Amino acid sequence: MFKTKRDDPAQSASNLTSEIQSGMWVYETSTPLLPMCVGRMLGFGMCEVVYGKYKPFQIYKRRIATLRPLKKTEMHIVDNANCHEILQTVRQSLGL
Numbered sequence: 001m002f003k004t005k006r007d008d009p010a011q012s013a014s015n016l017t018s019e020i021q022s023g024m025w026v027y028e029t030s031t032p033l034l035p036m037c038v039g040r041m042l043g044f045g046m047c048e049v050v051y052g053k054y055k056p057f058q059i060y061k062r063r064i065a066t067l068r069p070l071k072k073t074e075m076h077i078v079d080n081a082n083c084h085e086i087l088q089t090v091r092q093s094l095g096l
Contacts, residue, residue: 019069020047022094023087025078026067035070035078036062039090050090057086 020026024038039048045064052058070078
């Protein structure tokens with residue numbers, strides 16, 4: 001009888017897009033085991049993430065809605081040589 005108002009997934013993805021930016025460290029919300037660095041922002045609520053232990057690093061596409069930025073208390077996890085190298089690779093590919 002009455003229609004319920006539902007959240008538009010495209011709108012919620014655009015809200016998260018403003019929170020997650022290129023060069024930012026993120027976790028997957030379902031399994032926060034491996035920190036990933038966001039590369040290029042793709043359309044349709046997607047982005048490229050870069051992670052791995054050795055070069056060549058692995059690049060995958062992830063949905064922005066399934067990612068969350070690292071908290072300030074978690075940033076010590078990415079303070080090592082490997083993560084600095086990943087971040088440098090991402091910045092070079094973006095031209096920053």
